[in-house]
Amino acid sequence: AQKVTQAQTEISVVEKEDVTLDCVYETRDTTYYLFWYKQPPSGELVFLIRRNSFDEQNEISGRYSWNFQKSTSSFNFTITASQVVDSAVYFCALSEGAAGGFKTIFGAGTRLFVKA
């Protein structure tokens, strides 16, 4: 069954600390995509990154980096030198093929508080 687990409900850090948000997924498909979204206090959901199941290269974008490991079914997200503006709820999502199209499900989210 398709499932995304974000075990960390809330994380609180002090500005400039590094923080890693965990994401573990389950799927029976060999072809799938993983995503991270950010939901700031304003409420909208903002796409951050996608990764396909055949590309395990880690990715870095500024202070953000993602570590995809198929062996552990994990797609973790690290923020380096966190800032107050990083405070948000972060969602990991999994997209896999389904009858008639595809289906994207989300983890429960991790709420990140970055204190000044």
Place this chain on the structure above:
Amino acid sequence: DAGVIQSPRHEVTEMGQEVTLRCKPISGHNSLFWYRQTMMRGLELLIYFNNNVPIDDSGMPEDRFSAKMPNASFSTLKIQPSEPRDSAVYFCASTMTALNTEAFFGQGTRLTVV
């Protein structure tokens, strides 16, 4: 493009009343998703459409919930009768039908049932 448009942004209704949430997807997108967000359960997929056809409604919590997509530019999520436990933020998202495309979300409708 204006993005995914949801209306209303906020809805307060009394228990037992019918509630209709509306969504206009991005033009050209042929997949549409309805999600519900609560503190307890996070972001849950309720139903999704592909080319206006409901594909999977296994996430719809009860028969009180129904969704339609009469055409490519409009979808509704209806709750009848509404209950306090339906209070949540309801998001609509659209995307091209492809595994690798990210979903574009509307700003959500915050529903409060009193």
